[in-house]
Amino acid sequence: MTFVLRSLAISDPGLVRPNNEDVAFAGSRLIAVADGMGGAPAGEVASEIAISSLAPVERSAPDAEPVTALRDAIGAANAQIRAVTDADQATEGMGTTVTAILLAGRRLAVAHIGDSRGYLLRAGRLSQITRDDTFVQSLVDQGGLTPEEARRHPQRSLVTRVVQGGHLEPATVALIAQPDDRLLLCSDGLSDVVDDDTIAATLAGFPDREECARQLVKLAHQAGAPDNVTLVVADVTAE
Template identity: 45%
Template sequence: MLRFSGAGVSDVGRVRPHNEDSAFHGPYVAVVADGVGGAAAGEVASATAAYVVAATALARFGDDPTQVLVAAVEHAHASLRAGVAADEERSGMATTLTAVLTDGSRVVLGHVGDSRAYLVRDGLMHQISQDHTYVQHLVDTGQLDPAERFGHPWSNVVLRSLDGGADQAFDVTELEVRAGDRLLLSSDGLTDLVRDDRIAEVLRLTDPHSAAAVLTQSALLAGGKDNITAVVLDVVDGPLVVGDGRLLGALCDVRNIVDPAAVHSRA
């Protein structure tokens, strides 16, 4: 049975006053969410989305992972809408969301925004998520060389995110993974400051926690201008285990989570 074995680190960085990144990782689901662009209540948006997606995945373990992920994102969107309705100061809050989940045989990736997912196999790393940014749009339309993407001054312009407004498209992809592969989920606080070749080098470290810690330290040494979150997951084949996990970043503070019951009370 496929599952994840890994570790994560989330750091406020050297510039931001608080952490608007949220993450969760466990044997069957992992999530990274990043409050978008310093918008209102970014920590509420990211923590709520990460909590709802992780909780939905845990509650429905064994169900079709694609259907679970789609339902989880719908629930997260409803919770964000409820959060805005309950407090107008949260108007405009939004978050990226990158998640992987497995039912023990299939692995599915869900993604919106500019957090990223990478896959490492046989020592080679490649990005498996697509950035929803203006810079990526320039690359896709041939207006920018891919080599010029790193450090671009418009790299923080996010075109798609999960918010409390109208529905936004959310990418769902079934991954071809196997035992021995390694996955990295990260916020842009890492990838905006640390190049892919350095990330790939660090991910060769055997211990997932050491890899996550060194990646975070690399971003701090590069300036730490944003919150930094890195979750490193090894894909393993083993017996069924208890599907709990670890909370990181803004998700550690329950006050950042919009009560899911509020969604139903307003329905």
């Protein structure tokens, strides 16, 4: 039995931001979200570099080590961002989050840096498969904040690690795919304003990927959508 991803991406500017610094990729083996930062147009440049570096991984050999493939691609993006900032002082400080999942056979490799999230809905149960690289998450880990308090904290958007041209080591997770798994990657424009219970109910309640994705964007809009809202919904399907 072989698996493929049936995936769909949506990127929406939200209701406040004048530009969209998010970029997504939705393939049959690779899905990814990058949320740029550093001010227009630098944030957009960084996220485009990240996704452009990751996109060729879609065509990598299915029997290749998927974690290595993602690490190498993110490393290449990191080096290119450094080269751009070295050449143009106006882009100094630009960076991007990256969250990517690669399907290789029955293996799902996850690589992550920043606060764009990865979720897995399996048998009706939602789990977050990435850890936010944020100041408030470190407080939650230390017991200083509850997850609910972290959602309302004024510094909840303070990201502690991004792809920015310096030394980095993406966090990685290896999973075994199961038929009918549903994956969600999203920028914090969704996860900051729509809680996990609502995300879970939407992923479970809208079997059609496009309807599901549009409903998630609608929920972000109803919550004010102060940031760009970008997401990929992908279903693991047996061929």
